[in-house]
Amino acid sequence: MSVLEILDSMEYGPAPEARDQADAWLAAHKGSFKLFIGGKWRAAKSGDSFATYNPADGKKLGVLSQAGKADVNAAVKAARAAQGNWAAIGGHARARYLYALARLVQKHSRLLAVLETLDNGKTVRETRDIDVPLVARHFYHHAGWAQLMKTEFPDQQAVGVVGQVIPWNFPLLMLAWKIAPALATGNTVVMKPAEYTSLTALLFAEICEEAGLPAGVVNIVTGDGRTGEMIVEHKDVDKIAFTGSTGVGRRIREITAGSGKKLSLELGGKSPFIVFEDADLDSAVEGVVDAIWFNQGQVCCAGSRLLVQEGIADRFLKKLRARMATLRVGDPLDKTMDMGAIVDPIQKKRIADLVEAGVAEGAELWQADDAMPKKGCFYPPTLLTGVEPSSTVAREEIFGPVLVAMTFRTPGEAVALANDTNYGLAASVWSENINLALDVSPNIKAGVVWVNCTNQFDAGVGFGGYRDSGFGREGGREGMFEYMKPVKSAAFTPEKIITLPASAKPVGDMPTIDRTAKLYVGGKQARPDGGYSIPVLGADGSVLGQVGDGNRKDIRNAVDAARKATAWSSASTHNRAQVVYYIAENLSARADEFTDRIRAMTGASLKNATREVEASVERLFTYGAWADKYDGAVHSPPLRGVAMAMNEPLGVMGLVCPDEAPLLAFVSLMAPAIAMGNRAIIIPSPVHPLAATDFYQVLETSDVPGGVVNIVTGARDDLTKTLSEHEEVDAIWYAGSTEGSEMVERASARDLKQTWVNNGQARNWYDLAQAEGREYLRRATQVKNIWIPYGE
C-alpha cells in the first residue's frame, strides 16, 4: 500500500513482533521437549508424548513428553530429596536465588513474551507489558519474603513438597504465582503446566538451571489431566496448589480429602462489573474492555457480568458498542491487536455454544463487525443484552470474550445481583462517589474488589476467591500462609474418640433424672426436631442428664438462624469485644457449677476441672482482646492508590468439638469464630455435651444476639456431614476422628467450603501455641483486597 493511499485511509498497518529468537529456541530443541526432574532433562519413561500448537495459525510448535506415574514419582522424590536442604540454607540464600530468577526473567523477557504469545495466542502487547513484568515482579517480591521469613514469620515453616497444577490462560504468570511463594518459604515443587501451554514453563526450567537453582527444587512435568491427578494423589506431596476450573478444583478437594494435604484452589468466576450512574462512563467503558476483552476474556476474574444502573444503561451500552467497533482482533504477534486467538478450538466451540444458548434463551447479540482473521482460532468481542439472572449465560462461566449485561436500580440491588452467583472471585465497582464505592465494596462476596479499575494484579496484594471460586490467597503476606505451616510447639496426640456405650442409645420419652437440655438455636432453647434425647453418662457410669438428639432439620434450623444473624458480622469490633468479655464474666460467675460439671462428666480432679474453667475464661479474654485488634493491612501496589486488605468474617461457621477438654475446646473454637464476626453452629462432644448445654445460660445472660451461637447436640459425625453439605455454611472447623476429617473435606468439595480439620490429631488445649492466637483468627477470616486508585 502506498504512502498516499495510507494517508487517505489512515489505517494502522501491520506491526509484527519478530519471532526469530523464539523460533531459534524451538529449533534448538528440535521441536521436542523433555521433563525437568531433579535438575536433569529426561524423556517420559513411557515415551508418550503430545503436540502443542500455535492457536493463531494452527501450526505445531513442538512435541511434549506426557509424564506418567514413574515420572511423577521421580519428580516427587527429587523434590523431597531437595527440600530439607532448600529449607535449611535459610531465607537469605533463597532470596538470592529468587532474585536471580527475577533478574533472569527480565533478561529473557522478550523471548518469554514471544514464546508465550506463540503458545497461547494472547497478544504480544499483553505478554510483553503485563504477563512478563508481573512475573519478574512476583519473583522480586518473594525474594523479599524469603529474606524476611525468619523475622516476619518466626513460628512458621515450609510445608514440604508442593504439587502445583496451573492453567493455560496465564501460563508463565501462574507459574510465578505458584513457584515464587513456594520457594521463598522453603518448599520444593513439582509443577505441571497446562498441556496447551507448557513451553514457557520449560523455558523457565532452563532459567532455573541458569540461576544455578539446586537440583530438585523446581521440577516441571508436562502432561494432561492424568499427570495432574497423579501429582494430586501422590502420598508424598504435602500441599496442592491449583488454579483452574471449579470442576477440577472440586475433584482435587475430593481426592485429597483426609490426606492431610494442605490445599489452595483458585477457580472460576463470573465477576460483576458494576457501573453506577455517577461514574465516569467513558472510563468505565474502557474498564469493560480491560475486564472482559483482556486475554480474550480467558481470565478467571474477568468482569463478565455488566451490572449498569438502569437510568444510564442505554447511554452506557451505546458507548460500549461504539468502543467495541474499534477493538482489533488478529495476529497476536501484531503489536496493534487488542485481542489475539482463543487458546484452542475446543474452547472456541464452548464459547460459541454458550453464546448460542444465550441467544436461544432470548439474549440480544452484539458483535463488532470488524474483520475477523480468516484463519486461526479467533472469536469476536461479544455483548449479550436482554439477559436476566436466570439466563444460562448470566450464571455459567463462559471463559471467553463475552459480556452479559443487566441493569439494577439501587445500590442494594446492585449488591444483591453481584452476589447472585456461585462464584466470588472479583468485582469491579465504578462510581465517583467514595461513600457509595466504599459502602458497596465490602458487601460484595469476592476476594478482590477493584474500585474504578479492573484486572489489577500485584505480587504484594492477595488474590483469591470466595465460594466456588476457591480458597486461599496468592500474593502478599496473606498469600505466604498458603505455603507455610506452624512450627508445632509439641506433637499432637491421636484423638481418643469415645464411643457411646450401647445403653446410651437414644431413647424416647425416658423420664429425666436431672434435666433435659434442649438445643440452642436462634438464641432460644429449642426441642430437637426428632423428639429424641440421649442420656449423658458421667465418669462413674451414672446418667448425668439428657441432651437433645439433633438431626438434619435441627442443623437446618440452626443454619437458618445463623444466616439471619447478619448484624453480628457488621457489628463494631468494640461491640463484639464487649460481648466476648461479658461471656467470660458470666462464665466466671458460674465457675463452680462448670467445675462440678466437668468433674462429673470426665472424672477430672478438682484441680484440673478448675484449671479448665479458668483457662476457658482466659481464652475468652484472649479473643475479647483480639476482637478489635486483628487489623487488616493497607498494601502499596505500584499505583497512585491503595489496596486495602480487609479481614472479613467467613460468615456462617460449623464448629465441631472434640471429646477432650469439653468446655475449653468448645470455648477455644467458639470464641475466635464469633470474635471475628462469624455466626456459629457448634456441635459439642457427644460424650461430654453438658458443658456446652450449660453454656446456654451463659450466652443468654451475655447479650449474645440470637443466632450468633447455635448449639446442636447429637451424633457428631452425622450432624457434621449435614453441616458440611449445607450450602449456606461457609466453613467448618472439625476436631474429631480421622474418618470424620476426611468426611468433612469430601463433603465440603461440592460448594468448596473452607475446612480446617484435625485429621484425628488432638491438640493440647492448654498449650497457647496450639490452642489460640493468630492461626485461629486467620482461619476465621478471609482477606478481601479492595483496590482504590485515587487522584482528582
Add this chain to the structure above:
Amino acid sequence: MSAKIERLRPIKSSKAANSSTTAATDHDRNPGTALDLDWVESLAVNRSAVERRTASLGGRRTVKKAWQAAWLLKAVSCIDLTTLAGDDTPGRVRRLCAKAKQPVRQEVLDQLGAGDLELTTGAICVYHAMVPTAVAALEGTNIPVAAVSTGFPAGLTPMDTKLREIKSSVRAGAEEIDIVITRGNVLTGNWKALYKEVVAFRDACGEAHMKTILGTGDLVTLRNVAKASAVCMMAGADFIKTSTGKESVNATLPVSLVMIRMIRDYYERTGVKIGYKPAGGVSTAKDAMAYLALMKEELGRDWLEPELFRFGASSLLGDIERQLEHNATGRYAATWRQPMA
C-alpha cells in the same frame, strides 16, 4: 482550508470528495448552544482511569514502515507552526512561513512516493503584531494565519481590549483566532461568566475560526478541564485547545483524552464536530503518533484532518522531518540537514 485538505488526499479518494463537499457547506463552524449547566454539573472524570487508558495506548497502537511515513506526513499537515516569543521579528516569522510552505524536503517526499502531495503545515501561529508579516509571507498559499489573542497568555486584560484585539487580528488577515479563557472563572465555578466571555469572543471573531485555549495547566484537575471544555463548546468554540505553552504543564495525553471525550459528547448531543488542538510539550514524532492514535481511537478518522486536529508546536516538525528521512533512507538523519524553521 478545504482546498488544502483536498490536496492532501489522493484525488481518487471518494472520502476526500465527500469531505471537501461538506467543508464547502461550512459544516465546521460551531453555532454553539444554550448553556446547559446540568450537563456541566454531571461531568465526572476519573483521573486514574484516564491515565491508565493513555498509558496503555502507546503499547496498543503503533505504525511501522509506509504507515509510519503516512502518519508522520499527516502529523505535519496538522501542525500549527508556532512562534510566540518576545523576540519575534518579521525576519523570524518569514523564515517560519517559508518552512510552513515546504515543511519536508522535496527529495524526502519523492523518496516516500509522496512527491505530489504539496504538503504544508496546518497553519502559522503568531502574536497579533506578526499577523501582517505572516499573511504577506503566505500569500498565494492556503495556509491560514492564526493569531493568539485576548491578552494571551494570561488573558487578564480588560474585556473591551480583548475584543478589540480579536477584531484587529481578523482585520489584519488572521483566519484563525486562538483565544484564552479567564481561568479564574473555571477555578471558581463561574460557568455563566465563562460562557458569556467565550460567546463574546466568538462574536468578535466573525468569520475567523475560534480556538479556545483552556490553560489546562492552570485548571489543574481533569474535572475542571472537562467542564471548561463543555462550556466553551456550548459557547461556540470551533476548536478547544489545551494550553498557551506558557503554563508549567501544557498538553498531556490524559488532558487530551478528557477533552476529546468531551468533543465526542458534544458531537453526540449536537451533531457538531469540534476540533482539538494540543499545544505545548508535543515535541517528538513519537508523541505526535500517540496523539494521532488517540484521536483515531476516541473520535475516529474524521478527526485526523487539519480541519479538526492541530498540533500547537514549534520543535515537533524538526523531529518528524528526521524520522521521515530515516523512513525514506534507512539512515538516521542529522538535524542540520533539515532546513531551520
